Amino acid sequence: MRVLGIETTCDETAASVVHCDDEGRGTIMSNAVLSQIAEHAAYGGVVPEIAARAHLDMLDLVVARAMVDAQCDFTKLDGVAVAAGPGLIGGVIVGLTTAKAIAMVSERPLLAVNHLEAHALTARLTDAVEFPYCLLLASGGHTQILAVLGVGEYVRLGTTLDDAMGEAFDKVGKLLGLPYPGGPNVEQQALRGNPYRFTFPRPMLGRTNPDFSLSGLKTAVRTEAESAAPLSDDDVADVCAGFQAAIVDVVGDRVSVGLSRFRERFGEPTALVIAGGVAANKAIRATLERRAADAGLKLIAPPGYLCTDNGAMIAWAGIERLRLGLVDDLGTSPRARWPL
Numbered sequence: 001m002r003v004l005g006i007e008t009t010c011d012e013t014a015a016s017v018v019h020c021d022d023e024g025r026g027t028i029m030s031n032a033v034l035s036q037i038a039e040h041a042a043y044g045g046v047v048p049e050i051a052a053r054a055h056l057d058m059l060d061l062v063v064a065r066a067m068v069d070a071q072c073d074f075t076k077l078d079g080v081a082v083a084a085g086p087g088l089i090g091g092v093i094v095g096l097t098t099a100k101a102i103a104m105v106s107e108r109p110l111l112a113v114n115h116l117e118a119h120a121l122t123a124r125l126t127d128a129v130e131f132p133y134c135l136l137l138a139s140g141g142h143t144q145i146l147a148v149l150g151v152g153e154y155v156r157l158g159t160t161l162d163d164a165m166g167e168a169f170d171k172v173g174k175l176l177g178l179p180y181p182g183g184p185n186v187e188q189q190a191l192r193g194n195p196y197r198f199t200f201p202r203p204m205l206g207r208t209n210p211d212f213s214l215s216g217l218k219t220a221v222r223t224e225a226e227s228a229a230p231l232s233d234d235d236v237a238d239v240c241a242g243f244q245a246a247i248v249d250v251v252g253d254r255v256s257v258g259l260s261r262f263r264e265r266f267g268e269p270t271a272l273v274i275a276g277g278v279a280a281n282k283a284i285r286a287t288l289e290r291r292a293a294d295a296g297l298k299l300i301a302p303p304g305y306l307c308t309d310n311g312a313m314i315a316w317a318g319i320e321r322l323r324l325g326l327v328d329d330l331g332t333s334p335r336a337r338w339p340l
């Protein structure tokens with residue numbers, strides 16, 4: 001089984017061909033990702049209109065790249081998967097319309113994938129994780145702890161009450177004058193900073209519901225940064241280290257509580273899994289590895305390039321759905337909001 005996956009929900013134009021053998025093992029045959037970071041950098045964040053136009057300009061090329069790299073053509077596909085939401089609607093429309101056109105001319109089924117579901121299932125492509133597992137999904141737009149019980153069967157155990165984790169990283173990066181996107185740059189700065197110089201709050205620590213609240217932490221960082229201004233390079237590194245240390249403590253605590261709630265409701269998970277762009281953060285991975293080990297579990301963390309947005313995760317989610325006969329109509333609508 002071979003599926004093309006298309007991703008255009010945010011600021012990555014991506015396409016990939018993934019193959020699945022009879023035993024259900026996936027192989028990534030190509031993975032073309034064109035980042036729009038340069039286009040958005042001047043604005044310090046993703047500008048939806050610019051994103052939509054850039055997807056429109058580049059998607060055909062990115063799809064062609066993925067097909068050539070995989071030495072594949074449309075007639076060799078078994079399905080065309082696309083992230084039909086949630087995300088910035090202009091980009092979603094570009095991806096979905098393109099996928100529909102390819103599905104139509106090649107007479108292959110359309111697989112309209114939820115972008116969050118694709119993040120949630122990536123660990124089954126990379127590590128063949130069995131259901132049910134406990135998932136921390138942390139990206140620029142979402143932060144959730146989920147029980148992943150099967151394809152299409154997700155129970156939300158906890159969520160953020162305000163900012164998403166990637167959003168908190170990005171806002172802290174922006175207020176410190178770091179390049180966009182903040183996440184990887186804050187992590188980079190934190191490596192050489194002193195995490196003990198600034199002590200930031202650890203919101204929600206110890207609460208019995210595995211929810212997050214990150215806007216107060218971001219505000220505390222802003223207040224501290226403003227009072228210490230002008231910031232030297234070392235000050236910036238110390239603020240980043242202090243902020244990341246707070247996030248790490250919060251994530252560890254919240255996920256441990258999430259695992260307890262999981263066990264009460266669904267029994268033993270097969271693993272703790274992380275997904276979404278923030279899962280690329282090494283400090284967060286390290287703390288979750290310890291928390292998983294404490295709970296007698298393995299942490300499954302897909303490689304960084306499959307944690308941030310990509311077409312392979314969309315193709316794989318399409319394969320999971322196609323194997324269950326879950327195909328979509330060419331009349332499927334794009335969805336800006338689409339909770340799991």
Ligand code: KG4
Pocket residue numbers: 010138139140141142165166167169170181182183184187276277278279280281282307308309
């Ligand atoms: O999943 P993703 O690529 O796109 C969304 O669906 O949102 O996640 C992007 C988010 C951004 O907020 C980015 O700053 C964050 O993930 N991110 C990181 C790291 N790499 C990406 N956050 C912290 N540390 C990182 N290394």
Ligand code: ZN
Pocket residue numbers: 115119139140276277308309
């Ligand atoms: Zn994403």
